[in-house]
Amino acid sequence: MTNWFQRFGAAWITVFERLGRAHLFMLQMLLALPGTFRRFGLIVKQLFATGVMTLAIILVAGLFVGMVLALQGYNTLVGFGAEESLGALVALTLVRELGPVVTGLLFAGRAGSAMTAEIGLMKATEQLSGLEMMAVDPFQRVFSPRMIAGFIALPALAAMFSAVGVLGGHLVGVELLGVDAGAYWSQMQSAVGFEHDVLNGLIKSVVFGFVVCWIAIFEGADCIPTSEGVSSATTRTVVYSSLAVLGLDFLLTALMF
Amino acid sequence: MNTITENGSTLVRIKDLHFQRGPKRIFRGLNANIPRGQITTIMGPSGTGKTTLLKLIGGQIKPSQGSIEVDGLNVASLGRSDLFALRKRMGMLFQSGALLTDLTVFDNVAFPLREHTKLPESLVRHLVLMRLHAVGLRGAKNLFPAELSGGMARRVALARALVLDPMMIMYDEPFTGQDPISMGMLLELIKTVNNALQLTSIIVSHDIQEAMSISDYVIIVSDGVVVEAGSPAQLKGSTSEWVQQFLNGLADGPVPFQLAAPDYADELFNSAGDA
Numbered sequence A: 001m002t003n004w005f006q007r008f009g010a011a012w013i014t015v016f017e018r019l020g021r022a023h024l025f026m027l028q029m030l031l032a033l034p035g036t037f038r039r040f041g042l043i044v045k046q047l048f049a050t051g052v053m054t055l056a057i058i059l060v061a062g063l064f065v066g067m068v069l070a071l072q073g074y075n076t077l078v079g080f081g082a083e084e085s086l087g088a089l090v091a092l093t094l095v096r097e098l099g100p101v102v103t104g105l106l107f108a109g110r111a112g113s114a115m116t117a118e119i120g121l122m123k124a125t126e127q128l129s130g131l132e133m134m135a136v137d138p139f140q141r142v143f144s145p146r147m148i149a150g151f152i153a154l155p156a157l158a159a160m161f162s163a164v165g166v167l168g169g170h171l172v173g174v175e176l177l178g179v180d181a182g183a184y185w186s187q188m189q190s191a192v193g194f195e196h197d198v199l200n201g202l203i204k205s206v207v208f209g210f211v212v213c214w215i216a217i218f219e220g221a222d223c224i225p226t227s228e229g230v231s232s233a234t235t236r237t238v239v240y241s242s243l244a245v246l247g248l249d250f251l252l253t254a255l256m257f
Numbered sequence B: 001m002n003t004i005t006e007n008g009s010t011l012v013r014i015k016d017l018h019f020q021r022g023p024k025r026i027f028r029g030l031n032a033n034i035p036r037g038q039i040t041t042i043m044g045p046s047g048t049g050k051t052t053l054l055k056l057i058g059g060q061i062k063p064s065q066g067s068i069e070v071d072g073l074n075v076a077s078l079g080r081s082d083l084f085a086l087r088k089r090m091g092m093l094f095q096s097g098a099l100l101t102d103l104t105v106f107d108n109v110a111f112p113l114r115e116h117t118k119l120p121e122s123l124v125r126h127l128v129l130m131r132l133h134a135v136g137l138r139g140a141k142n143l144f145p146a147e148l149s150g151g152m153a154r155r156v157a158l159a160r161a162l163v164l165d166p167m168m169i170m171y172d173e174p175f176t177g178q179d180p181i182s183m184g185m186l187l188e189l190i191k192t193v194n195n196a197l198q199l200t201s202i203i204v205s206h207d208i209q210e211a212m213s214i215s216d217y218v219i220i221v222s223d224g225v226v227v228e229a230g231s232p233a234q235l236k237g238s239t240s241e242w243v244q245q246f247l248n249g250l251a252d253g254p255v256p257f258q259l260a261a262p263d264y265a266d267e268l269f270n271s272a273g274d275a
Protein backbone atom coordinates (compact mmCIF):
# COMPACT_ATOMS: atom_id res chain seq x y z
CA MET A 1 0.00 0.00 0.00
CA THR A 2 2.72 2.48 0.95
CA ASN A 3 4.49 1.27 -2.14
CA TRP A 4 1.52 2.30 -4.23
CA PHE A 5 1.42 5.72 -2.60
CA GLN A 6 5.12 6.12 -3.19
CA ARG A 7 4.83 5.36 -6.85
CA PHE A 8 1.78 7.61 -7.17
CA GLY A 9 3.68 10.46 -5.56
CA ALA A 10 6.81 9.86 -7.58
CA ALA A 11 4.82 9.86 -10.81
CA TRP A 12 3.32 13.25 -9.96
CA ILE A 13 6.69 14.67 -9.00
CA THR A 14 8.03 13.57 -12.38
CA VAL A 15 5.10 15.21 -14.15
CA PHE A 16 5.55 18.51 -12.37
CA GLU A 17 9.30 18.46 -12.81
CA ARG A 18 8.81 18.00 -16.52
CA LEU A 19 6.24 20.79 -16.64
CA GLY A 20 8.72 23.03 -14.88
CA ARG A 21 11.41 22.17 -17.38
CA ALA A 22 9.00 22.83 -20.23
CA HIS A 23 8.32 26.31 -18.90
CA LEU A 24 12.00 27.11 -18.46
CA PHE A 25 12.49 25.87 -21.98
CA MET A 26 9.79 28.23 -23.23
CA LEU A 27 11.48 31.09 -21.44
CA GLN A 28 14.80 30.27 -23.08
CA MET A 29 13.11 30.17 -26.48
CA LEU A 30 11.66 33.62 -25.85
CA LEU A 31 15.03 34.96 -24.73
CA ALA A 32 16.57 33.63 -27.92
CA LEU A 33 14.10 35.53 -30.12
CA PRO A 34 16.28 38.59 -30.81
CA GLY A 35 19.12 36.35 -31.96
CA THR A 36 16.71 34.34 -34.06
CA PHE A 37 15.38 37.34 -35.92
CA ARG A 38 18.91 38.11 -36.99
CA ARG A 39 18.87 34.75 -38.80
CA PHE A 40 15.81 35.48 -40.83
CA GLY A 41 16.65 32.86 -43.45
CA LEU A 42 16.20 30.11 -40.89
CA ILE A 43 12.67 31.26 -40.13
CA VAL A 44 11.81 31.26 -43.81
CA LYS A 45 13.22 27.76 -44.18
CA GLN A 46 11.13 26.53 -41.25
CA LEU A 47 8.04 28.28 -42.57
CA PHE A 48 8.47 26.25 -45.69
CA ALA A 49 9.07 23.02 -43.80
CA THR A 50 6.13 23.43 -41.43
CA GLY A 51 3.70 25.61 -43.35
CA VAL A 52 4.03 24.79 -47.00
CA MET A 53 4.52 21.09 -46.43
CA THR A 54 1.29 20.96 -44.39
CA LEU A 55 -0.67 23.00 -46.91
CA ALA A 56 -1.84 20.13 -49.13
CA ILE A 57 -3.35 18.10 -46.32
CA ILE A 58 -5.01 21.22 -44.91
CA LEU A 59 -6.60 22.16 -48.23
CA VAL A 60 -7.93 18.67 -48.89
CA ALA A 61 -9.24 18.31 -45.35
CA GLY A 62 -10.84 21.77 -45.49
CA LEU A 63 -12.63 20.97 -48.71
CA PHE A 64 -14.09 17.75 -47.35
CA VAL A 65 -15.08 19.22 -44.02
CA GLY A 66 -16.87 22.08 -45.79
CA MET A 67 -18.69 19.64 -48.06
CA VAL A 68 -19.79 17.47 -45.15
CA LEU A 69 -20.97 20.50 -43.21
CA ALA A 70 -23.11 21.58 -46.16
CA LEU A 71 -24.63 18.13 -46.53
CA GLN A 72 -25.44 17.73 -42.85
CA GLY A 73 -26.55 21.33 -42.46
CA TYR A 74 -28.81 21.21 -45.48
CA ASN A 75 -30.59 18.08 -44.29
CA THR A 76 -31.37 19.69 -40.97
CA LEU A 77 -32.14 23.19 -42.21
CA VAL A 78 -34.41 22.05 -45.02
CA GLY A 79 -36.77 20.60 -42.42
CA PHE A 80 -37.39 24.14 -41.15
CA GLY A 81 -37.36 25.63 -44.62
CA ALA A 82 -34.25 27.55 -43.61
CA GLU A 83 -31.80 26.22 -46.17
CA GLU A 84 -30.90 29.79 -47.13
CA SER A 85 -28.99 29.99 -43.86
CA LEU A 86 -26.66 27.23 -45.00
CA GLY A 87 -23.87 29.70 -45.86
CA ALA A 88 -23.99 31.22 -42.39
CA LEU A 89 -23.95 27.83 -40.75
CA VAL A 90 -21.01 26.54 -42.74
CA ALA A 91 -18.95 29.68 -42.35
CA LEU A 92 -19.58 30.16 -38.64
CA THR A 93 -18.78 26.54 -37.85
CA LEU A 94 -15.57 26.75 -39.82
CA VAL A 95 -14.33 30.11 -38.69
CA ARG A 96 -15.17 29.71 -35.03
CA GLU A 97 -14.43 26.04 -34.45
CA LEU A 98 -13.41 23.60 -37.09
CA GLY A 99 -10.91 25.81 -38.87
CA PRO A 100 -8.61 26.34 -35.90
CA VAL A 101 -9.28 22.98 -34.23
CA VAL A 102 -8.94 20.64 -37.19
CA THR A 103 -5.97 22.62 -38.46
CA GLY A 104 -4.40 22.37 -35.01
CA LEU A 105 -4.93 18.60 -34.94
CA LEU A 106 -3.62 18.07 -38.47
CA PHE A 107 -0.70 20.38 -37.79
CA ALA A 108 0.17 18.40 -34.67
CA GLY A 109 0.11 15.17 -36.66
CA ARG A 110 2.00 16.43 -39.68
CA ALA A 111 4.34 19.24 -38.64
CA GLY A 112 4.51 18.71 -34.87
CA SER A 113 5.54 15.08 -35.10
CA ALA A 114 8.09 15.92 -37.78
CA MET A 115 9.55 18.67 -35.60
CA THR A 116 9.90 16.35 -32.61
CA ALA A 117 11.47 13.60 -34.69
CA GLU A 118 13.89 16.01 -36.34
CA ILE A 119 15.02 17.65 -33.11
CA GLY A 120 15.15 14.30 -31.32
CA LEU A 121 17.38 12.91 -34.05
CA MET A 122 19.57 15.98 -33.85
CA LYS A 123 19.94 15.28 -30.16
CA ALA A 124 20.58 11.56 -30.64
CA THR A 125 23.25 12.23 -33.28
CA GLU A 126 24.93 14.81 -31.03
CA GLN A 127 24.18 17.67 -33.41
CA LEU A 128 22.75 19.75 -30.58
CA SER A 129 25.79 19.14 -28.37
CA GLY A 130 27.92 19.87 -31.41
CA LEU A 131 26.28 23.25 -31.86
CA GLU A 132 26.87 24.10 -28.22
CA MET A 133 30.49 23.11 -28.51
CA MET A 134 30.83 25.35 -31.55
CA ALA A 135 29.57 28.16 -29.34
CA VAL A 136 26.27 28.33 -31.20
CA ASP A 137 23.10 28.53 -29.14
CA PRO A 138 20.67 25.77 -30.21
CA PHE A 139 17.81 27.92 -29.00
CA GLN A 140 18.65 30.63 -31.51
CA ARG A 141 19.60 28.27 -34.25
CA VAL A 142 17.20 25.32 -33.92
CA PHE A 143 14.34 25.83 -31.48
CA SER A 144 13.17 29.42 -31.80
CA PRO A 145 13.00 29.51 -35.62
CA ARG A 146 10.64 26.53 -35.48
CA MET A 147 8.56 28.20 -32.81
CA ILE A 148 8.18 31.38 -34.83
CA ALA A 149 7.43 29.47 -38.01
CA GLY A 150 4.70 27.41 -36.36
CA PHE A 151 3.30 30.51 -34.74
CA ILE A 152 2.90 32.14 -38.15
CA ALA A 153 1.98 29.04 -40.12
CA LEU A 154 -0.91 27.73 -38.06
CA PRO A 155 -3.14 30.83 -38.25
CA ALA A 156 -2.45 31.11 -41.96
CA LEU A 157 -3.27 27.45 -42.48
CA ALA A 158 -6.43 27.74 -40.40
CA ALA A 159 -7.56 30.68 -42.51
CA MET A 160 -7.00 28.69 -45.67
CA PHE A 161 -8.80 25.72 -44.18
CA SER A 162 -11.85 27.88 -43.52
CA ALA A 163 -11.73 29.51 -46.92
CA VAL A 164 -11.55 26.21 -48.75
CA GLY A 165 -14.25 24.82 -46.48
CA VAL A 166 -16.61 27.64 -47.43
CA LEU A 167 -15.95 26.86 -51.08
CA GLY A 168 -16.62 23.16 -50.42
CA GLY A 169 -19.89 24.16 -48.78
CA HIS A 170 -20.76 26.19 -51.86
CA LEU A 171 -19.96 23.22 -54.08
CA VAL A 172 -22.30 20.89 -52.26
CA GLY A 173 -24.94 23.34 -51.03
CA VAL A 174 -25.33 25.47 -54.12
CA GLU A 175 -24.14 23.37 -57.03
CA LEU A 176 -25.39 20.00 -55.82
CA LEU A 177 -28.35 20.62 -53.52
CA GLY A 178 -29.64 23.74 -55.20
CA VAL A 179 -29.46 26.35 -52.44
CA ASP A 180 -29.63 29.81 -53.95
CA ALA A 181 -26.11 31.14 -54.48
CA GLY A 182 -27.03 34.70 -53.55
CA ALA A 183 -28.64 33.53 -50.32
CA TYR A 184 -25.66 31.34 -49.49
CA TRP A 185 -23.17 34.18 -49.73
CA SER A 186 -25.28 37.07 -48.44
CA GLN A 187 -26.50 35.16 -45.37
CA MET A 188 -22.90 34.31 -44.70
CA GLN A 189 -21.80 37.88 -45.06
CA SER A 190 -24.37 39.21 -42.66
CA ALA A 191 -23.95 36.46 -40.07
CA VAL A 192 -20.20 36.40 -39.78
CA GLY A 193 -18.81 39.32 -37.79
CA PHE A 194 -15.20 40.29 -37.93
CA GLU A 195 -14.47 40.76 -34.26
CA HIS A 196 -16.80 38.19 -32.81
CA ASP A 197 -16.05 35.40 -35.25
CA VAL A 198 -13.02 35.94 -37.43
CA LEU A 199 -10.84 37.53 -34.79
CA ASN A 200 -11.77 35.00 -32.12
CA GLY A 201 -11.04 32.18 -34.56
CA LEU A 202 -7.70 33.79 -35.29
CA ILE A 203 -6.87 34.05 -31.60
CA LYS A 204 -7.67 30.38 -31.20
CA SER A 205 -5.38 29.38 -34.03
CA VAL A 206 -2.55 31.54 -32.72
CA VAL A 207 -2.88 29.88 -29.31
CA PHE A 208 -2.95 26.42 -30.88
CA GLY A 209 0.09 27.19 -33.00
CA PHE A 210 1.97 28.32 -29.95
CA VAL A 211 1.04 25.29 -27.85
CA VAL A 212 1.56 22.65 -30.52
CA CYS A 213 5.01 23.99 -31.40
CA TRP A 214 5.98 24.35 -27.78
CA ILE A 215 5.07 20.73 -27.05
CA ALA A 216 6.68 19.45 -30.25
CA ILE A 217 9.96 21.28 -29.78
CA PHE A 218 10.20 20.56 -26.07
CA GLU A 219 9.50 16.86 -26.54
CA GLY A 220 12.21 16.70 -29.19
CA ALA A 221 14.78 18.51 -27.11
CA ASP A 222 13.87 16.62 -23.93
CA CYS A 223 13.75 13.13 -25.42
CA ILE A 224 15.99 10.26 -24.41
CA PRO A 225 18.60 10.35 -27.20
CA THR A 226 18.05 6.86 -28.60
CA SER A 227 15.82 5.51 -31.37
CA GLU A 228 13.18 4.38 -28.88
CA GLY A 229 13.41 7.70 -27.08
CA VAL A 230 12.79 9.65 -30.28
CA SER A 231 9.87 7.49 -31.36
CA SER A 232 8.13 7.68 -28.01
CA ALA A 233 8.69 11.44 -27.92
CA THR A 234 7.04 11.71 -31.34
CA THR A 235 4.03 9.77 -30.10
CA ARG A 236 3.82 11.97 -27.03
CA THR A 237 3.85 15.08 -29.17
CA VAL A 238 0.84 13.98 -31.17
CA VAL A 239 -1.11 12.82 -28.12
CA TYR A 240 -0.35 15.78 -25.87
CA SER A 241 -0.76 18.45 -28.49
CA SER A 242 -4.05 16.99 -29.75
CA LEU A 243 -5.39 16.91 -26.22
CA ALA A 244 -4.08 20.40 -25.59
CA VAL A 245 -5.82 21.73 -28.71
CA LEU A 246 -9.15 20.19 -27.74
CA GLY A 247 -8.92 21.22 -24.11
CA LEU A 248 -7.87 24.78 -24.90
CA ASP A 249 -10.59 25.01 -27.51
CA PHE A 250 -13.19 24.35 -24.85
CA LEU A 251 -11.61 26.89 -22.55
CA LEU A 252 -11.34 29.58 -25.22
CA THR A 253 -14.85 28.95 -26.51
CA ALA A 254 -16.25 29.27 -23.01
CA LEU A 255 -14.45 32.61 -22.61
CA MET A 256 -15.23 34.00 -26.05
CA PHE A 257 -18.77 33.10 -27.02
CA MET B 1 53.35 10.42 -11.56
CA ASN B 2 52.83 13.42 -13.83
CA THR B 3 56.40 13.62 -14.94
CA ILE B 4 55.73 15.53 -18.12
CA THR B 5 53.35 18.05 -16.69
CA GLU B 6 55.09 19.07 -13.51
CA ASN B 7 57.58 21.15 -15.42
CA GLY B 8 55.99 21.81 -18.85
CA SER B 9 52.92 23.97 -19.20
CA THR B 10 49.52 22.52 -18.55
CA LEU B 11 46.54 23.41 -20.68
CA VAL B 12 43.79 21.57 -18.83
CA ARG B 13 44.01 21.14 -15.09
CA ILE B 14 41.43 18.89 -13.46
CA LYS B 15 41.34 19.06 -9.68
CA ASP B 16 39.37 16.80 -7.36
CA LEU B 17 36.57 16.38 -9.88
CA HIS B 18 33.29 14.96 -8.59
CA PHE B 19 30.30 14.38 -10.78
CA GLN B 20 27.24 12.23 -10.56
CA ARG B 21 24.25 11.44 -12.67
CA GLY B 22 21.28 10.50 -10.55
CA PRO B 23 22.49 7.95 -8.02
CA LYS B 24 25.48 7.00 -10.13
CA ARG B 25 28.78 8.58 -9.07
CA ILE B 26 30.79 8.93 -12.24
CA PHE B 27 33.82 10.85 -10.92
CA ARG B 28 35.01 10.70 -7.33
CA GLY B 29 37.94 13.01 -6.93
CA LEU B 30 39.64 12.78 -10.31
CA ASN B 31 42.90 14.70 -10.72
CA ALA B 32 44.69 15.08 -14.02
CA ASN B 33 46.80 17.55 -15.94
CA ILE B 34 46.77 17.66 -19.69
CA PRO B 35 49.99 19.02 -21.16
CA ARG B 36 49.95 21.76 -23.76
CA GLY B 37 51.02 21.04 -27.31
CA GLN B 38 50.87 17.25 -27.01
CA ILE B 39 48.57 14.38 -27.72
CA THR B 40 47.00 13.04 -24.57
CA THR B 41 44.80 9.98 -24.53
CA ILE B 42 42.25 9.31 -21.83
CA MET B 43 41.47 5.61 -21.65
CA GLY B 44 39.07 3.60 -19.64
CA PRO B 45 36.42 0.91 -19.91
CA SER B 46 33.20 2.00 -21.63
CA GLY B 47 30.74 3.65 -19.32
CA THR B 48 33.42 5.11 -17.04
CA GLY B 49 32.49 8.60 -18.13
CA LYS B 50 35.02 9.52 -20.80
CA THR B 51 32.46 11.34 -22.91
CA THR B 52 31.16 12.95 -19.73
CA LEU B 53 34.66 14.16 -18.97
CA LEU B 54 34.91 15.86 -22.37
CA LYS B 55 31.55 17.51 -21.80
CA LEU B 56 32.77 18.74 -18.43
CA ILE B 57 35.87 20.18 -20.05
CA GLY B 58 33.68 21.87 -22.66
CA GLY B 59 31.46 23.30 -19.95
CA GLN B 60 28.30 21.59 -21.18
CA ILE B 61 27.78 20.20 -17.70
CA LYS B 62 29.13 21.37 -14.37
CA PRO B 63 31.03 19.34 -11.78
CA SER B 64 29.37 18.93 -8.41
CA GLN B 65 32.70 19.47 -6.70
CA GLY B 66 36.24 20.29 -7.78
CA SER B 67 37.29 22.33 -10.76
CA ILE B 68 38.44 22.18 -14.34
CA GLU B 69 40.71 24.89 -15.63
CA VAL B 70 41.30 25.33 -19.33
CA ASP B 71 44.06 27.74 -20.23
CA GLY B 72 43.81 29.21 -16.75
CA LEU B 73 40.04 29.72 -16.84
CA ASN B 74 37.75 27.87 -14.48
CA VAL B 75 35.21 26.50 -16.95
CA ALA B 76 32.31 26.03 -14.54
CA SER B 77 32.44 29.59 -13.26
CA LEU B 78 32.50 31.29 -16.66
CA GLY B 79 29.53 33.34 -17.75
CA ARG B 80 27.79 32.47 -20.96
CA SER B 81 29.67 34.79 -23.26
CA ASP B 82 33.06 33.93 -21.76
CA LEU B 83 32.21 30.25 -22.05
CA PHE B 84 31.27 30.70 -25.70
CA ALA B 85 34.49 32.62 -26.29
CA LEU B 86 36.44 29.75 -24.76
CA ARG B 87 34.56 27.17 -26.81
CA LYS B 88 35.55 28.94 -30.01
CA ARG B 89 39.10 28.05 -29.05
CA MET B 90 38.22 24.39 -28.43
CA GLY B 91 37.29 22.01 -31.17
CA MET B 92 35.37 18.89 -30.39
CA LEU B 93 34.89 15.85 -32.51
CA PHE B 94 31.89 13.82 -31.49
CA GLN B 95 31.74 10.08 -31.86
CA SER B 96 29.21 10.31 -34.68
CA GLY B 97 30.74 13.40 -36.26
CA ALA B 98 27.67 15.44 -35.34
CA LEU B 99 27.56 17.11 -38.75
CA LEU B 100 24.44 19.13 -39.40
CA THR B 101 22.38 16.87 -41.62
CA ASP B 102 20.64 19.64 -43.52
CA LEU B 103 23.87 21.25 -44.75
CA THR B 104 26.38 20.05 -47.32
CA VAL B 105 29.93 19.17 -46.36
CA PHE B 106 31.09 22.58 -47.54
CA ASP B 107 28.44 24.43 -45.55
CA ASN B 108 29.13 22.31 -42.49
CA VAL B 109 32.77 23.29 -42.52
CA ALA B 110 31.89 26.90 -43.29
CA PHE B 111 29.32 26.95 -40.50
CA PRO B 112 31.57 28.11 -37.61
CA LEU B 113 33.11 30.79 -39.83
CA ARG B 114 29.74 32.12 -40.88
CA GLU B 115 28.46 32.04 -37.32
CA HIS B 116 31.41 33.66 -35.65
CA THR B 117 33.19 35.83 -38.18
CA LYS B 118 32.22 38.43 -40.74
CA LEU B 119 34.72 37.20 -43.31
CA PRO B 120 33.78 37.79 -46.93
CA GLU B 121 32.43 34.72 -48.71
CA SER B 122 35.49 34.43 -50.95
CA LEU B 123 37.74 34.08 -47.92
CA VAL B 124 35.36 31.61 -46.29
CA ARG B 125 35.58 29.55 -49.44
CA HIS B 126 39.36 29.59 -49.31
CA LEU B 127 39.55 28.57 -45.69
CA VAL B 128 36.98 25.82 -46.09
CA LEU B 129 38.64 24.33 -49.15
CA MET B 130 41.99 24.47 -47.40
CA ARG B 131 40.69 22.52 -44.41
CA LEU B 132 38.83 20.06 -46.61
CA HIS B 133 41.97 19.54 -48.64
CA ALA B 134 43.92 18.89 -45.45
CA VAL B 135 41.59 16.03 -44.53
CA GLY B 136 41.58 14.80 -48.13
CA LEU B 137 37.90 15.46 -48.79
CA ARG B 138 37.82 18.50 -51.03
CA GLY B 139 36.10 16.23 -53.56
CA ALA B 140 33.20 15.65 -51.19
CA LYS B 141 32.32 19.29 -50.70
CA ASN B 142 28.89 19.05 -52.30
CA LEU B 143 27.81 15.85 -50.60
CA PHE B 144 25.41 15.71 -47.70
CA PRO B 145 26.44 14.02 -44.44
CA ALA B 146 24.11 11.10 -45.14
CA GLU B 147 26.17 10.30 -48.23
CA LEU B 148 29.44 9.96 -46.32
CA SER B 149 30.94 6.87 -44.75
CA GLY B 150 31.60 6.95 -41.02
CA GLY B 151 35.31 7.63 -41.51
CA MET B 152 34.64 10.41 -44.00
CA ALA B 153 32.12 12.04 -41.68
CA ARG B 154 34.73 12.11 -38.94
CA ARG B 155 37.26 13.69 -41.24
CA VAL B 156 34.78 16.36 -42.28
CA ALA B 157 34.02 16.96 -38.62
CA LEU B 158 37.73 17.34 -38.06
CA ALA B 159 37.93 19.92 -40.83
CA ARG B 160 35.04 21.77 -39.21
CA ALA B 161 36.63 21.61 -35.77
CA LEU B 162 39.84 23.07 -37.19
CA VAL B 163 38.36 25.85 -39.25
CA LEU B 164 38.40 28.42 -36.43
CA ASP B 165 42.04 27.61 -35.58
CA PRO B 166 41.42 26.31 -32.07
CA MET B 167 44.12 25.90 -29.43
CA MET B 168 42.94 22.42 -28.55
CA ILE B 169 40.82 19.69 -29.98
CA MET B 170 38.99 16.87 -28.27
CA TYR B 171 38.26 13.60 -29.99
CA ASP B 172 35.55 11.30 -28.64
CA GLU B 173 36.30 7.70 -29.63
CA PRO B 174 37.67 8.63 -33.05
CA PHE B 175 38.66 5.06 -33.93
CA THR B 176 35.49 3.18 -33.07
CA GLY B 177 34.01 1.33 -36.01
CA GLN B 178 36.68 2.31 -38.53
CA ASP B 179 38.07 -0.05 -41.12
CA PRO B 180 41.87 -0.46 -41.05
CA ILE B 181 42.46 2.02 -43.87
CA SER B 182 40.41 4.88 -42.46
CA MET B 183 41.85 4.06 -39.06
CA GLY B 184 45.33 4.57 -40.46
CA MET B 185 44.27 7.81 -42.11
CA LEU B 186 42.75 9.13 -38.91
CA LEU B 187 45.81 8.29 -36.86
CA GLU B 188 48.03 10.00 -39.38
CA LEU B 189 45.71 13.01 -39.55
CA ILE B 190 45.48 13.48 -35.81
CA LYS B 191 49.24 13.39 -35.53
CA THR B 192 49.98 15.71 -38.43
CA VAL B 193 47.28 18.14 -37.47
CA ASN B 194 48.52 18.29 -33.91
CA ASN B 195 52.08 18.97 -34.96
CA ALA B 196 51.45 21.23 -37.93
CA LEU B 197 48.95 23.46 -36.17
CA GLN B 198 50.62 23.24 -32.77
CA LEU B 199 47.46 22.11 -31.07
CA THR B 200 46.79 20.27 -27.91
CA SER B 201 44.90 17.09 -28.66
CA ILE B 202 42.83 15.12 -26.19
CA ILE B 203 41.70 11.73 -27.39
CA VAL B 204 39.19 9.60 -25.56
CA SER B 205 39.42 6.02 -26.62
CA HIS B 206 39.45 2.39 -25.69
CA ASP B 207 41.32 1.33 -28.80
CA ILE B 208 44.47 0.89 -26.83
CA GLN B 209 47.11 0.02 -29.39
CA GLU B 210 46.06 2.71 -31.85
CA ALA B 211 45.77 5.43 -29.28
CA MET B 212 49.06 4.49 -27.58
CA SER B 213 50.86 4.63 -30.91
CA ILE B 214 50.31 8.36 -31.38
CA SER B 215 50.03 9.59 -27.78
CA ASP B 216 52.66 11.45 -25.81
CA TYR B 217 50.79 11.03 -22.58
CA VAL B 218 48.15 8.56 -21.44
CA ILE B 219 45.70 8.83 -18.57
CA ILE B 220 43.84 5.70 -17.53
CA VAL B 221 40.55 6.32 -15.77
CA SER B 222 38.43 3.75 -14.00
CA ASP B 223 35.78 3.89 -11.35
CA GLY B 224 35.82 7.64 -11.15
CA VAL B 225 39.52 8.19 -10.53
CA VAL B 226 42.79 8.16 -12.44
CA VAL B 227 44.31 4.71 -12.10
CA GLU B 228 47.59 5.57 -13.72
CA ALA B 229 49.08 8.24 -15.98
CA GLY B 230 52.31 8.55 -17.87
CA SER B 231 53.95 8.12 -21.24
CA PRO B 232 52.95 5.01 -23.24
CA ALA B 233 56.29 3.40 -22.39
CA GLN B 234 55.83 4.06 -18.69
CA LEU B 235 52.39 2.49 -18.76
CA LYS B 236 53.53 -0.60 -20.61
CA GLY B 237 56.03 -1.12 -17.84
CA SER B 238 53.42 -0.60 -15.15
CA THR B 239 53.36 -3.11 -12.34
CA SER B 240 49.66 -2.67 -11.71
CA GLU B 241 47.79 -5.86 -12.58
CA TRP B 242 44.71 -3.87 -13.43
CA VAL B 243 46.63 -1.72 -15.92
CA GLN B 244 48.18 -4.80 -17.48
CA GLN B 245 44.81 -6.47 -17.84
CA PHE B 246 43.37 -3.35 -19.43
CA LEU B 247 46.25 -2.64 -21.80
CA ASN B 248 46.61 -6.22 -22.93
CA GLY B 249 42.92 -6.94 -23.15
CA LEU B 250 43.03 -10.03 -20.97
CA ALA B 251 39.64 -11.57 -20.35
CA ASP B 252 40.17 -12.32 -16.71
CA GLY B 253 42.19 -10.63 -14.02
CA PRO B 254 41.41 -8.09 -11.31
CA VAL B 255 38.31 -7.31 -13.35
CA PRO B 256 36.49 -10.64 -13.26
CA PHE B 257 34.92 -12.05 -16.43
CA GLN B 258 31.85 -13.01 -14.44
CA LEU B 259 29.62 -10.31 -13.07
CA ALA B 260 28.93 -11.01 -9.39
CA ALA B 261 26.25 -13.73 -9.27
CA PRO B 262 25.06 -16.50 -7.00
CA ASP B 263 26.88 -19.81 -7.13
CA TYR B 264 26.43 -21.41 -10.55
CA ALA B 265 25.69 -24.94 -9.34
CA ASP B 266 23.27 -23.61 -6.79
CA GLU B 267 21.45 -21.64 -9.39
CA LEU B 268 21.27 -24.53 -11.82
CA PHE B 269 20.05 -27.20 -9.46
CA ASN B 270 18.40 -25.64 -6.47
CA SER B 271 16.36 -22.68 -7.58
CA ALA B 272 14.41 -23.92 -10.58
CA GLY B 273 11.38 -22.01 -9.39
CA ASP B 274 12.50 -18.38 -9.65
CA ALA B 275 14.20 -18.24 -13.03
Ligand SMILES: Nc1ncnc2c1ncn2[C@@H]1O[C@H](COP(=O)(O)OP(=O)(O)O)[C@@H](O)[C@H]1O
Pocket (backbone or CB within 6 Å): B021, B026, B044, B045, B046, B047, B048, B049, B050, B051, B052, B053
Ligand atom coordinates in the same frame (compact mmCIF):
# COMPACT_ATOMS: atom_id res chain seq x y z
N1 LIG C 1 22.46 12.16 -20.34
C1 LIG C 1 22.69 11.17 -19.45
N2 LIG C 1 21.80 10.94 -18.47
C2 LIG C 1 22.02 9.96 -17.56
N3 LIG C 1 23.08 9.18 -17.56
C3 LIG C 1 24.01 9.34 -18.50
C4 LIG C 1 23.87 10.36 -19.51
N4 LIG C 1 24.95 10.30 -20.31
C5 LIG C 1 25.72 9.32 -19.83
N5 LIG C 1 25.16 8.74 -18.76
C6 LIG C 1 25.74 7.65 -17.97
O1 LIG C 1 26.96 8.07 -17.50
C7 LIG C 1 27.92 7.03 -17.57
C8 LIG C 1 29.14 7.49 -18.33
O2 LIG C 1 28.78 7.72 -19.67
P1 LIG C 1 29.83 8.14 -20.78
O3 LIG C 1 30.53 9.36 -20.35
O4 LIG C 1 29.09 8.20 -22.07
O5 LIG C 1 30.83 6.89 -20.78
P2 LIG C 1 31.96 6.51 -21.82
O6 LIG C 1 32.05 7.61 -22.82
O7 LIG C 1 33.19 6.35 -20.99
O8 LIG C 1 31.55 5.21 -22.42
C9 LIG C 1 27.24 5.86 -18.21
O9 LIG C 1 26.91 4.94 -17.19
C10 LIG C 1 26.01 6.44 -18.82
O10 LIG C 1 24.95 5.51 -18.76
Ligand SMILES: [Mg+2]
Pocket (backbone or CB within 6 Å): B050, B051, B052, B172, B173
Ligand atom coordinates in the same frame (compact mmCIF):
# COMPACT_ATOMS: atom_id res chain seq x y z
MG1 LIG D 1 31.58 7.69 -24.83
